[in-house]
Amino acid sequence: MQPSSSSPGAVSRRSMLAGAAALAGATATAAATAVPAQAMSASASTPTADSASASASADVAASADSGRRARAVEGVAEARERLRHALDVQIVAFPQHGVVRTPGTAALLExxxxxxxIDMIGGIDPIGFDEALDEQLDVVFGIADRHGVGVDIHLHDRGEKGMKAMRGIVDRTRALSLAGKVTVSHVFCLPGLSDRELGSIAADLGEQDIALTTVSPSDSLVLPIARLREHGVRVGLGSDGVRDSWSPFGNADMMHRAHILGWVTDVRLDEELTGCYDVAAHGGADVMGLAHADFTAGSPADFVLVRGECLPQVVVDTPRRDMVVHGGVVVARDGEFVG
Known part of the structure; x- marks a missing residue:
């Protein structure tokens, strides 16, 4: 489902699209145990609640061939429809080359x-990339407000640049009554804040129900998940890219990403390892507005089976997925997509 391309046209290099291969390697557990499947969030959008859920970013930057960019969105939408029985997808129109610095992009997003x-409008580093904080945010939030879609901003700026952008995002979310419809991915400006500063911005994020996602790239850049959750902030785990023109790495395997989260945060205890899984599974579901697949009455029939003794051991070993079930239907066996 992930088109391959050496140029950023078909699906954005920051794609979160879970394809057949990703689906077959999505998550699981059990020799005698089943584990609820997890969601892929964000992109580090934007980042879902089951083994076959994802946020896909389609590159819509204007160029000499703007029609190609438009076809990228249409192609992902067609793929979503074709595979709707096997996975759930939210599509983000993502301005990989900027909203303001590349003329014509705003029109394509609109x-x-x-x-x-699409389900969401994307944005990227309003200050560090576009060098136009107010102009980019006004365009992105204006489109979201007019057409009833969500917002997914990828924010890599650190320090005051990042915090200024965060304040702009919070202000526009409040002014346009978009609470619950905005996600900010990566958010590298938060981990370095003092506890007081973090508490202040976390309170604003919780009040406006702005979700965050992380790809846990390193111990210095991973979001302070527990602290954010104290303020009711929805935080999910994402996979940044799926072996595309951005990077040869990335497999959309959220169990592997839970493993990486545990690795970079240096966890040791069973409850800590289980917490890493929870961020990947239920955190992703929370970000994307999906029900938890947790084996309770009425929850989605989405789960994965693997051979393992317990959930913490599965997070550490990431064994092969023997079976992936989506909506009560087997969609993968022995690591192979079966349609």
Missing amino acids: KAAREGL
Whole structure:
């Protein structure tokens, strides 16, 4: 489901699209145990609640061939429809080359939202990349407000640049009553804050129900998940790219990403390892507005089976997924997508 391309046209290099291969290697547990499947969030958007859920970012930057960019969104939408029995996908129209610095991009974002092909409008580093904080945020939030879609901003700026962008995001979310519809991914400006500063911005994020996602890239850049959750902030785990033109790494395997989260945060105890899984599974579901797949009455029939003794051991060993079930239907066996 992930088109391969050496240029950023088909699916954005920051794609979170879970394809057949990713689905077959999504998550699980049991010799005699089943583990609820997890979601892929964000992109580090934007980042879902089951083994076959994902946020896909389609590159819509304007270029000499703007039609190609539009076809990227249409292609992902067609793939979503074709595989709707096997996975759930939220599509983000993502301006990989900036909203302001690349003329024509705003019009393409508007078109994608107007035609109902997408679920969210993306943005990227309003200051560090576009060098136009107010202009980019006004465009992105304006489109979201007019067409009833969500917002997914990828924010890599650190220090005051990042915090200024965060304050702009909070202010516009509040002014346009978009609480619950905004996600900020990566958010590298938060980990270095003092406890007081973090508590202040976390309170604002919780009040406006702005979700965050992380790809746990390192111990210095991973979000302070527990502290954010104290303020009711929804935090999910994501996989940044799926072996594309951005990087040869990335497999959309959220169990592997839970393993990486545990590695970079240096966890040791069973409850800590289980917490890493929880962020990947239920945290992703919370970010994308999906029900938890947790084996309770009425929860989605989404789970994965692996051979293992317990959930913490599975997070550490990431064994092969013997079976992936989505909506009560087997969609993968022995690591192979079966349709």
